[in-house]
Amino acid sequence: VIGVTGASGYVGGRILAHLRTSGFETVAMVRRPATTDARARPYALAQSLDPSLLDGVEWVVHAAYDLSQVGDAVGVVNCKGSLPLLDALAARGGRAVLISSLSAFDGAGSDYGRAKLELERAVLERDGVVVRPGLVFGVEGGGLFGAIARAAARYALMPMVGSGRQRLFMTHDGSLCELASAIVAGDVHPDRPLFAAHEVPTTLRGIAQRLAHANGRDLRVIPIPHRLAYLGLRCAELARLPLPFRSDSLRSLSHPIPLHQVAALARGPVEFPPLRDDLWRG
Amino acid sequence: LSDRDTYAVIGAGPAGAATAKALVALGKKVIVLDAGLTLDPARELARERMAATLPQSWSENDVALTRYSAQGARGAGYKRLFGDDVAFRDDGVLDLFAAPAVGAHPSYAIGGLSNVWGAGVLPYVERDLEGWPVSASELMGAYEAVFEFIPYAGEEDELSARYPLVVTPDGPLIRSDAGEALLARLRRHRRSLEDAGYDFGASRLAVRVGHPAPARGCIYCGHCLDGCPYGHIYNAAQTIEQLRHEGLIDYRPGLHVDRVLEDGGGEVTIEATPLAGGQGVGVRATRAFLAAGAVSSTIIMQRSRLLPERTEILDSQTLYLPFCWIGPVGRTGREPGYTLAQAFLVLDDPEVSSRPVHISLYTYNDGLSERARASHPRLSSLLGPFLDGITRHLVIGICFFHSDDSHRILSESQPESSTVSLEPVQNPATSVVLGRFKRALARKLGPLGLIPLSPLAEAPSPGGGYHYGASVPMRSRPLAGESDTLGRPVPARRIHAVDSSCFPSVPGGTVTFPAMANAYRIATTAALGDGA
Numbered sequence: 001v002i003g004v005t006g007a008s009g010y011v012g013g014r015i016l017a018h019l020r021t022s023g024f025e026t027v028a029m030v031r032r033p034a035t036t037d038a039r040a041r042p043y044a045l046a047q048s049l050d051p052s053l054l055d056g057v058e059w060v061v062h063a064a065y066d067l068s069q070v071g072d073a074v075g076v077v078n079c080k081g082s083l084p085l086l087d088a089l090a091a092r093g094g095r096a097v098l099i100s101s102l103s104a105f106d107g108a109g110s111d112y113g114r115a116k117l118e119l120e121r122a123v124l125e126r127d128g129v130v131v132r133p134g135l136v137f138g139v140e141g142g143g144l145f146g147a148i149a150r151a152a153a154r155y156a157l158m159p160m161v162g163s164g165r166q167r168l169f170m171t172h173d174g175s176l177c178e179l180a181s182a183i184v185a186g187d188v189h190p191d192r193p194l195f196a197a198h199e200v201p202t203t204l205r206g207i208a209q210r211l212a213h214a215n216g217r218d219l220r221v222i223p224i225p226h227r228l229a230y231l232g233l234r235c236a237e238l239a240r241l242p243l244p245f246r247s248d249s250l251r252s253l254s255h256p257i258p259l260h261q262v263a264a265l266a267r268g269p270v271e272f273p274p275l276r277d278d279l280w281r282g
Numbered sequence: 283l284s285d286r287d288t289y290a291v292i293g294a295g296p297a298g299a300a301t302a303k304a305l306v307a308l309g310k311k312v313i314v315l316d317a318g319l320t321l322d323p324a325r326e327l328a329r330e331r332m333a334a335t336l337p338q339s340w341s342e343n344d345v346a347l348t349r350y351s352a353q354g355a356r357g358a359g360y361k362r363l364f365g366d367d368v369a370f371r372d373d374g375v376l377d378l379f380a381a382p383a384v385g386a387h388p389s390y391a392i393g394g395l396s397n398v399w400g401a402g403v404l405p406y407v408e409r410d411l412e413g414w415p416v417s418a419s420e421l422m423g424a425y426e427a428v429f430e431f432i433p434y435a436g437e438e439d440e441l442s443a444r445y446p447l448v449v450t451p452d453g454p455l456i457r458s459d460a461g462e463a464l465l466a467r468l469r470r471h472r473r474s475l476e477d478a479g480y481d482f483g484a485s486r487l488a489v490r491v492g493h494p495a496p497a498r499g500c501i502y503c504g505h506c507l508d509g510c511p512y513g514h515i516y517n518a519a520q521t522i523e524q525l526r527h528e529g530l531i532d533y534r535p536g537l538h539v540d541r542v543l544e545d546g547g548g549e550v551t552i553e554a555t556p557l558a559g560g561q562g563v564g565v566r567a568t569r570a571f572l573a574a575g576a577v578s579s580t581i582i583m584q585r586s587r588l589l590p591e592r593t594e595i596l597d598s599q600t601l602y603l604p605f606c607w608i609g610p611v612g613r614t615g616r617e618p619g620y621t622l623a624q625a626f627l628v629l630d631d632p633e634v635s636s637r638p639v640h641i642s643l644y645t646y647n648d649g650l651s652e653r654a655r656a657s658h659p660r661l662s663s664l665l666g667p668f669l670d671g672i673t674r675h676l677v678i679g680i681c682f683f684h685s686d687d688s689h690r691i692l693s694e695s696q697p698e699s700s701t702v703s704l705e706p707v708q709n710p711a712t713s714v715v716l717g718r719f720k721r722a723l724a725r726k727l728g729p730l731g732l733i734p735l736s737p738l739a740e741a742p743s744p745g746g747g748y749h750y751g752a753s754v755p756m757r758s759r760p761l762a763g764e765s766d767t768l769g770r771p772v773p774a775r776r777i778h779a780v781d782s783s784c785f786p787s788v789p790g791g792t793v794t795f796p797a798m799a800n801a802y803r804i805a806t807t808a809a810l811g812d813g814a
Binding site for chain 2: 106163165167192195199200201258259260262263264265266267
């Protein structure tokens with residue numbers, strides 16, 4: 001049996017569905033199991049484990065992450081909060097697949113990146129496998145990619161911090177799912193985190209322009225100075241305004257993983273395609 | 283020493299490595315005679331320490347020792363390997379007088395000039411081979427064979443239409459932000475650039491890409507221009523060392539080959555001077571392949587009476603042309619990446635020259651601003667804190683012209699003397715072509731935001747770009763001073779010039795790779811002719 005945490009989120013949900021259609025026996029480990037899904041079990045980060053949570057479970061795909069936390073709480077909830085699950089799993093001889101991120105690297109500037117990195121260490125220490133995707137895209141387009149796609153379809157002008165020149169690696173959700181199933185099938189034995197994205201990076205601006213072109217329009221970018229954007233976001237956060245984008249994400253975006261660290265990551269058996277129109281338009 | 287049925291290769295540079303590979307593949311007994319100078323021990327140790335760790339753990343001392351410095355025995359003009367001028371160090375046998383206006387110099391290092399190679403690997407196509415008795419299709423099989431043992435970074439793109447990839451590259455290198463933006467802009471103007479005679483695309487380099495790095499490929503440490511500590515930029519020394527390690531060749535370093543003589547009995551005698559001193563050595567072989575580099579091979583042929591005492595070596599004129607790039611340089615430009623050529627540009631415009639001009643484009647890297655500081659100290663201190671911001675928008679084009687458009691080098695050497703002199707021979711057409719070229723680039727690329735800074739352009743003296751050869755040109759019906767299509771200087775039957783010295787001309791392009799392929803072709807054809 002393969003457990004998937006964060007299965008109600010975009011990436012976790014896609015992986016769960018893929019594992020199911022590939023014939024794996026799976027359980028969704030979610031905060032509020034749907035009554036219609038008999039194979040769902042309750043699980044939440046930083047909360048006590050349900051005694052029967054890991055019954056029969058050999059692998060857990062750990063995709064749960066609480067984005068609502070800020071400051072020190074990020075590490076406490078996401079990293080320390082995952083340890084009971086990881087320990088209980090290891091004690092039963094099970095292994096974890098952590099869906100980490102390319103924002104996690106030695107010297108990462110964001111709370112998100114640092115928390116993921118700490119979590120990676122915990123997973124690797126327990127004989128787990130770490131996967132580092134970039135910006136995930138696909139037909140259902142969740143997360144940041146979905147937001148860019150919607151904006152690019154609607155507006156001809158888009159404000160972008162630092163003109164959107166930040167380097168980004170793109171991860172097709174289908175390939176990420178394939179990689180996850182290859183890992184739980186026991187086909188991959190990396191000694192370090194797995195790079196899970198197309199090898200050639202692009203930029204936020206490049207993505208937005210590409211999406212706009214696909215809709216037959218041109219996109220103009222309004223540059224916003226990085227410092228101004230960061231200050232604005234910080235002020236809004238201090239004023240506790242609800243925001244779609246956090247200052248911490250901006251830190252991740254503006255300080256991408258250095259290329260020499262990308263090169264040193266392990267590669268799995270799955271090819272990751274570039275952002276092709278047929279892969280996100282459906 | 284007597285070695286019947288032995289094939290002797292003279293020199294362990296790119297042509298020598300390719301020749302040895304070709305002969306070994308046919309099961310021949312191969313002996314490689316080479317001066318074989320190596321990196322100085324302190325630098326070699328530093329390189330080994332660096333290769334054993336990740337770039338973030340390199341010690342400052344090791345980095346300082348292996349980085350380019352403006353001081354050195356030969357001055358700033360010579361490219362260095364890990365800070366050492368080994369590729370151009372003399373072996374002390376010849377009294378070489380090279381006029382100050384000549385940049386060519388023999389290389390006595392194992393690996394030869396590939397120690398300081400820009401690693402560009404673009405095949406010559408029919409257009410480049412006009413006037414050659416060898417066609418591009420004849421070279422194609424040899425290109426494939428060479429790609430079997432050198433790494434290959436590149437990708438299918440606009441350039442592939444005219445310059446075939448030959449084989450599938452191992453993968454692309456991740457370009458600098460400026461390199462990426464520059465190629466994207468050229469692509470947007472593809473139609474009008476093509477109409478003006480430009481071909482362009484990602485660079486193709488003999489660089490290993492593979493994961494995980496640094497064990498299997500480039501780790502983007504940015505040390506390229508000083509040599510790759512991990513050995514991921516191809517160096518012919520790697521092939522020689524590997525063949526020697528596998529016991530497939532008999533590598534004899536420490537020998538300076540003086541003459542190659544053919545006797546009536548179907549054998550060749552190679553006379554060499556040991557660098558350690560003592561009696562001259564004679565090696566007998568079935569065939570001898572001269573792969574010592576165009577200057578050394580020419581001198582050997584002159585001293586062997588196979589070439590006249592005054593012989594011209596053709597050069598492919600080099601031009602270092604800085605551009606100001608008005609375009610994105612990226613927020614990530616500060617971190618290292620690979621620092622070899624990011625893109626190739628080929629200009630084939632009859633208004634400029636009847637021959638194509640090749641341009642390798644390098645974008646900003648730390649080494650560039652260091653070099654700018656070293657070569658223009660006063661200007662740099664004036665610009666002070668702005669220098670970094672300015673150099674970030676600097677793109678360097680290294681341009682190579684056809685030998686028809688270039689100056690030449692006269693090599694004077696007599697059979698009985700160890701004195702050799704290299705003198706420049708001016709070609710009045712060169713400055714005309716260079717001027718037209720700079721104006722054409724300013725007209726076409728300037729409006730695209732790639733503005734040539736022509737007043738800052740530097741044209742090194744003949745040979746200074748290390749692309750030269752054609753002292754014993756291959757012809758279908760060779761006369762004295764020329765060679766047949768197997769590089770055999772008239773009247774020799776068992777002596778082959780296999781490096782660029784046998785090129786009928788030196789096209790503007792990446793010379794090393796075609797030279798390797800041509801050497802491979804000659805060695806294979808000659809050895810096959812001898813039977814098993």
